[in-house]
Amino acid sequence: MADKQDDIILSIQGMSKSFGRNRVLNHINLNVRRGTVMGLMGENGAGKSTMMNCLFGTYQKDEGTILLNGKEVAFSGPKDALENGIAMVHQELNQCLDRNVKDNLFLGRYPTNALGVIDEGRMRKEAADLFRKLGLTVNLNTPMRNMSVSQRQMCEIAKAISYNAQVIVLDEPTSSLMTQEVEKLFAMMRMLKEQGISLIYISHKMDEIFEICDDVSVLRDGELVMTKRIEDTNMNELIAAMVGRSLDNRFPPVDNTPGEPILSIQHLSTKYAPNLSDITFDVRKGEIFGLYGLVGAGRTELLETIFGIRTRASGRVYFRDKLMNFSNAQEAMDYGFALITEERKANGLFLKGDLTFNTTIANLNHYKSGVALSKPKMVNATNDEIKTMHTKCMGPDDLISSLSGGNQQKVIFGKWLERAPQVFLMDEPTRGIDVGAKYEIYELIIKMAKEGKTIIVVSSEMPEILGITNRIGVMSNGRLSGIVNTKETNQEELLRLSAKYL
Known part of the structure; x- marks a missing residue:
């Protein structure tokens, strides 16, 4: 794909990187055009993160050059890159959770007045102006800990924009966002494009790549195997480039046969926001039961309450007709319950x-x-x-x-x-996972259901919730607004139910 040099804002030429004998990047050549969105795709382990770490100076590349606006650059680290016009919003957010939005926005660069004292007024005004410009409504004094993952992610994007970056790398930015929030993000990205800012958009979501990107590049096993204008490719070609083979279907056949009701949730309520209110439903043995809803609807809170790590106000949980009102996670685990949390680095891994x-x-x-x-x-x-x-x-x-x-x-x-485990609670189990690995996870979930395990899965991805479940419970503002059979429903019905109690 030939481009005039004036159109290129960022050029990576011949970049290679090895860890010991393991060659992770092999002579990568990538050009990002000014005022465009470049989609970057590849399976987990393909080299996307390593390439970005070399770009930002977190890792030192073994070979190659990086040109920004035609001039060679070599950053000493992310802060150096940020101050020179390249920003990155990471999928796993790294924020000071006990500080408020305003503090996180200005971390490391607090403005001071003539006396050398932090200028709170200026911080407040600049932050308010920034969020207003981006069409975001945020309470600047809210501690980050009290915000949802999606709100925290939007704040991180705002911070990158506040540095007047020429190139912004977004790593899976929509992994925790619902449809309306994704639309807001895309509107923001289009606005930035119009200002001549370029974006590198790392994502595994095919439909989003085709909606927002101008160009797309694919990494596989450390090599750049494809770069095309988005209008010159299609989903099958992208998948084949990523995994080295064609995936005819995004989802395996859901051929499990649910048995009798085995898990019963009765009139479950909680005290703390978002409040769960009088939630009642049954799940069958060997069933994959989906939970859908907008961010803040209470899906995660419902899983945590069943698992005993969130306090119930009222209601009961029965498994095999035995009362299972767990008061902590260990009790749940002892009775064969398992929970995969949404934020793996915060509370899923050591x-x-x-x-x-x-x-x-x-x-x-x-x-x-x-x-x-x-x-x-x-x-x-x-x-x-x-x-x-x-x-x-x-x-x-x-x-x-x-x-x-x-x-x-x-x-x-x-x-x-x-x-x-006999009951497997999964909160966004494929968040940030590539298309090939997702398929393997789906196969595993269906295999577990066929073995008689009971599965409740939360997903924000509409195709996924429709692609791997038997039934779907839809949450709206802390309440269960409906339960539908997956084969008999559609996206419109799910969206309508998710807005029922707003």
Whole structure:
């Protein structure tokens, strides 16, 4: 794809990077045009994160040059890149949760008055102007901890824009956003394009790539295998480029046969916002029961209340006709319940541990020889889960932090599978996972259902919730607004139910 040099704002030429004998990037050549959105796709482990880390100076590249506006640059780190016009909004947010929105926006660059004192008034005015310009309504004094993942993500995007960046890299920015919020983000991106700002949009969501991107590039196994204008390609070509093979269907056949009702949620309510109000439904043995709703509807809170890590105000949970009102997670685990959380790095992984530690931590009693833990048993169990989940890694002693996001999620699945759970609660289980790995997760979920496990899965992706479930419960403002059979419903009905109590 030939471009006039004047049109190129960022040019990566011949970039290579190896870790030991493992070559992660192999002579990458990538041009980003001024005032466009470049989609960047590839399976987890393809090299996307490594390429961005080399661009931002977090890693030092082995070969190659980076040109910004035709001039060679080499950043010493993300702060250096940010101050020179390249910003990145990470999928896993790294914010000071106990500080408010305003403080996070100006972190590391507080404006001061003539006396050298932090100028709160200027901070307030500049922050308010920024959010107004972006069409966002935010309480500047709210601690980040009290905001939803989607709100925190929008604040991070606003922060990147506030640096007057010429190039903004967005890493899976819509992974926690609902339809309306995605539309807001895309409107913001189009506005930035009109101002001549370029965006690199890393995503696994095909429909979004075709909606917002001008160009798309695909990485596979450390090599750039395709760059095309978006109008010159299609979904099948992109998938084939990413995985090296064609995926005829995005979802495997949902061929499980649910049995009798086995899990009963009766009149469940909570005290703390968002309040759950009088939620009642049954889930059958071997059923995949989806939970859909807008962000803030209470889907995550419902899973956490069932699992015993959120306080009930009233209501009961029965499993096999036995009362299961858990008061903590350990009780839930002892009765065969498992929970995959939405934010894996915050509360699903021990980032300083290796794969063996993270795979076996939830089931340590299982690996004892006498009174002591058996390292060989733990390593064998980890190797089994690596094979089952097709986890891309060097081996069980790899640090979990060295894995891509999708492979980290596979380790979390493996951890819970080691406990052989009977009820599996999943909150956005494929968030940030590439199309090939998603398919494997879907196959695993359906296989578990066919083995008689009961699954409740929360997803913000409409195609996913319609693609892998038997029935769908729709949440609206803390209430259950309806339950539909997946084969008999459509996107319009789900959206209508999700707005029922707003």
